[in-house]
Amino acid sequence: MALKKLGSQTVKFHNPPSIISTYTIVGPKEGEGPLKDYFDFILEDDMWGQASFEKAEAKIQEETIKAAINNGNLTNQDIDFILSGDLLNQIVSSTYTARQLSIPYYGLYGACSTMTESLSLGAMIIDGGFADKVVCATSSHFSSAERQFRFPLEYGSQRNFSSQWTVTGAGATILSSTGDGPYITYATTGKIVDKGIKDASNMGAAMAPAAVDTLITHFKDTGFSPSDYDLIISGDLGKIGKSIVLDLLKKEGYDLSNNFTDCGVEIFDGEKQDTHAGGSGCACAAVVFNGYIYKEMKKGNLKRVLLMATGALHSTIINQQGESIPGIAHAITIDINKD
Amino acid sequence: MALKKLGSQTVKFHNPPSIISTYTIVGPKEGEGPLKDYFDFILEDDMWGQASFEKAEAKIQEETIKAAINNGNLTNQDIDFILSGDLLNQIVSSTYTARQLSIPYYGLYGACSTMTESLSLGAMIIDGGFADKVVCATSSHFSSAERQFRFPLEYGSQRNFSSQWTVTGAGATILSSTGDGPYITYATTGKIVDKGIKDASNMGAAMAPAAVDTLITHFKDTGFSPSDYDLIISGDLGKIGKSIVLDLLKKEGYDLSNNFTDCGVEIFDGEKQDTHAGGSGCACAAVVFNGYIYKEMKKGNLKRVLLMATGALHSTIINQQGESIPGIAHAITIDINKD
Numbered sequence: 278m279a280l281k282k283l284g285s286q287t288v289k290f291h292n293p294p295s296i297i298s299t300y301t302i303v304g305p306k307e308g309e310g311p312l313k314d315y316f317d318f319i320l321e322d323d324m325w326g327q328a329s330f331e332k333a334e335a336k337i338q339e340e341t342i343k344a345a346i347n348n349g350n351l352t353n354q355d356i357d358f359i360l361s362g363d364l365l366n367q368i369v370s371s372t373y374t375a376r377q378l379s380i381p382y383y384g385l386y387g388a389c390s391t392m393t394e395s396l397s398l399g400a401m402i403i404d405g406g407f408a409d410k411v412v413c414a415t416s417s418h419f420s421s422a423e424r425q426f427r428f429p430l431e432y433g434s435q436r437n438f439s440s441q442w443t444v445t446g447a448g449a450t451i452l453s454s455t456g457d458g459p460y461i462t463y464a465t466t467g468k469i470v471d472k473g474i475k476d477a478s479n480m481g482a483a484m485a486p487a488a489v490d491t492l493i494t495h496f497k498d499t500g501f502s503p504s505d506y507d508l509i510i511s512g513d514l515g516k517i518g519k520s521i522v523l524d525l526l527k528k529e530g531y532d533l534s535n536n537f538t539d540c541g542v543e544i545f546d547g548e549k550q551d552t553h554a555g556g557s558g559c560a561c562a563a564v565v566f567n568g569y570i571y572k573e574m575k576k577g578n579l580k581r582v583l584l585m586a587t588g589a590l591h592s593t594i595i596n597q598q599g600e601s602i603p604g605i606a607h608a609i610t611i612d613i614n615k616d
Numbered sequence: 617m618a619l620k621k622l623g624s625q626t627v628k629f630h631n632p633p634s635i636i637s638t639y640t641i642v643g644p645k646e647g648e649g650p651l652k653d654y655f656d657f658i659l660e661d662d663m664w665g666q667a668s669f670e671k672a673e674a675k676i677q678e679e680t681i682k683a684a685i686n687n688g689n690l691t692n693q694d695i696d697f698i699l700s701g702d703l704l705n706q707i708v709s710s711t712y713t714a715r716q717l718s719i720p721y722y723g724l725y726g727a728c729s730t731m732t733e734s735l736s737l738g739a740m741i742i743d744g745g746f747a748d749k750v751v752c753a754t755s756s757h758f759s760s761a762e763r764q765f766r767f768p769l770e771y772g773s774q775r776n777f778s779s780q781w782t783v784t785g786a787g788a789t790i791l792s793s794t795g796d797g798p799y800i801t802y803a804t805t806g807k808i809v810d811k812g813i814k815d816a817s818n819m820g821a822a823m824a825p826a827a828v829d830t831l832i833t834h835f836k837d838t839g840f841s842p843s844d845y846d847l848i849i850s851g852d853l854g855k856i857g858k859s860i861v862l863d864l865l866k867k868e869g870y871d872l873s874n875n876f877t878d879c880g881v882e883i884f885d886g887e888k889q890d891t892h893a894g895g896s897g898c899a900c901a902a903v904v905f906n907g908y909i910y911k912e913m914k915k916g917n918l919k920r921v922l923l924m925a926t927g928a929l930h931s932t933i934i935n936q937q938g939e940s941i942p943g944i945a946h947a948i949t950i951d952i953n954k955d
Contacts, residue, residue, distance in 0.1 A: 279745070280745055280746070280747070280748060281744075281745045281746050282696070282746065282747070286720050288746045291745075328937070329937050331933060331934055331937065332934075332937065357621070358805065362725060364706075365931065365933075366705040366706070366931045366932075366933065367703075367705070367725065367727065367929060367930065367931035367934075368725045369929075369930070369931045369933075369934045372808065372929040372930075372942055373934065373939065373942065375807075375808050375942075376808040376810050376942045379807050379808075380807065381625050381805035381806065381807055382805070382806070382807060382808055382944065383724070383726070383733055383736075383737065383805065384724065384725040384726050384733070384929070385722070385723065385724060385725065386701060386706065386707045386723040386724065386725040387722070387723050388706065394722055394723075397722075398722065398737065401740065401741055401744050401746050402740055402744070404744060405620075405740055405741070405743060405744020405745065405746070406618070406619055406620045406630075406744065407619070407620050407621065407627045407740050407744065408619070408621070409619060454619075466697065466720035466721070466722065467720065467721070468714075468718050468719065468720055468721060469711065469714050469715040469718075469721055471715050590706060590708070590711040590723070591706065591708070591711075592704065592705045592706035592708045593705070594670060594704075594705065594708075595670055595671075595706075595708045595712065598667070598668050598670065598671065600712065603711055603712065603714075603715045605721065
């Protein structure tokens with residue numbers, strides 16, 4: 278069998294897996310943003326009756342996956358694998374969710390790149406013939422992330438203008454070996470790129486070089502140009518990261534000014550919602566993709582999209598030891614047609 | 617194409633990936649244990665000139681992967697993907713290693729099940745036609761794990777008799793679409809099993825029920841009996857977990873008394889080395905597999921092995937919130953023959 282590989286980092290699916298169901302749950306703040314009509318369920322209280330931020334996040338992810346399975350007219354027994362991860366230490370939101378579902382489970386850690394990490398691996402598992410149905414999912418929660426990566430909320434710390442607002446929510450995608458699309462047709466797996474940014478309140482700048490690396494690699498590997506896509510969208514670079522990407526790509530000869538944006542730029546109204554550089558967190562790309570992009574593709578308004586979730590792969594302890602923040606970005610092509 | 621699946625949780629590889637190179641590095645204590653002659657490099661100082669435990673662990677993983685690539689007469693450019701993970705928050709040993717290598721990277725979190733999580737996914741990626749060569753790797757370090765999961769070493773806390781000793785070291789496997797074996801022929805992916813154990817000093821008991829679940833599922837899915845294997849070996853159940861597994865399997869009608877052991881039982885001399893219930897950590901299964909098992913298979917002394925790394929998927933924060941410890945176990949069949 279010929280290798281399903283193009284260039285150095287891209288694979289092309291021979292039997293592109295179909296997205297047959299998605300679901301999104303978001304917190305109240307996300308439910309007041311510009312994309313509110315695309316989310317399936319908006320929480321009134323981001324604690325959702327739980328005793329801790331972490332348990333609230335796990336409940337959000339669990340209910341999201343259950344609803345995605347239900348939306349696809351499936352049961353847990355129909356699902357071959359769950360591929361999921363999140364930001365919390367030891368990805369406990371994903372683990373405690375998978376514990377409730379009794380489905381074979383692979384835990385992933387890609388920070389905010391998790392949505393496309395899980396979709397890339399899920400698509401390979403299905404196209405490789407190892408599964409009929411795979412759940413790909415991730416979650417984040419403003420309060421669990423803030424206290425883990427930055428300051429306890431009780432400090433009431435002032436937020437930098439370069440800081441981003443972690444999205445509270447979860448998104449789940451069900452991939453299937455059969456279905457009417459949209460389909461995952463290509464996946465470009467990122468390498469780690471680290472340009473020395475050490476400021477955990479400037480994630481956009483830390484992740485942008487990885488995003489640029491993956492985008493250029495994707496275009497070179499596939500032969501596509503930016504205009505081959507209706508939309509090219511990164512995960513959570515925010516305003517600062519987005520402008521860095523546009524600048525760096527222009528220098529390399531790629532003009533993305535007409536069809537590139539970032540999930541973190543779109544999910545909040547920065548002026549009204551006081552979210553500074555924009556949204557972030559694993560759920561940022563997850564809810565924008567499984568809500569807005571998926572639904573617009575089903576309507577035919579978007580035909581071909583490049584989704585590239587972006588991750589900052591540091592920990593507080595290694596950051597405090599003087600290390601910089603490594604970035605990564607994984608891109609997938611989603612197409613309403615198979616070829 | 618027919619689904620490469622047997623029963624509920626097992627996949628059978630049609631073109632079983634070959635292991636073409638391995639490498640192991642261990643700390644001084646592991647280098648004094650019963651398996652010392654099987655490890656490729658034994659550190660004199662487990663800090664290895666680094667300023668922190670975490671940076672020492674990352675250096676161990678990085679040098680292990682570089683040596684495995686070199687041992688296979690390969691360069692980084694020959695490797696399609698790295699699949700790796702570790703115990704540290706945000707798996708920073710793996711991330712900071714991958715940063716140095718410039719190879720497309722998928723981060724995994726399976727706690728001490730990481731070695732077989734990475735080998736299972738790596739084998740699917742190769743058999744699915746998406747890669748020629750994949751590096752599967754993991755690491756752990758006694759001192760980075762102890763201070764993260766239990767107590768600062770400076771406390772000098774007394775260790776429970778049920779506690780295990782986290783292995784300092786790393787193991788890496790290079791899988792290839794071609795080669796002379798041994799081959800990965802089957803993979804049984806675990807579900808999470810949680811029987812309510814909350815004691816982070818009794819990981820063997822927390823993980824044993826997941827190990828039992830995966831073993832029984834493997835036998836049912838494949839039709840194999842325990843005697844079809846020369847060796848069935850779990851990752852880091854230790855003495856307590858091992859005896860629970862033997863008891864529970866006996867009740868279910870499976871007699872493993874002749875050919876079952878645990879990497880955590882084998883790696884230390886519990887009497888002389890004061891390691892209580894045995895070894896643990898991601899590196900426990902990784903160095904025993906990539907050292908002892910691989911080398912004995914190359915010599916022909918072991919022909920067919922079931923390796924089942926086992927993971928405890930809690931975090932300190934969720935444990936302190938009253939949650940119990942979920943366990944998982946992923947099993948792979950390694951065979952010197954393809955069929």
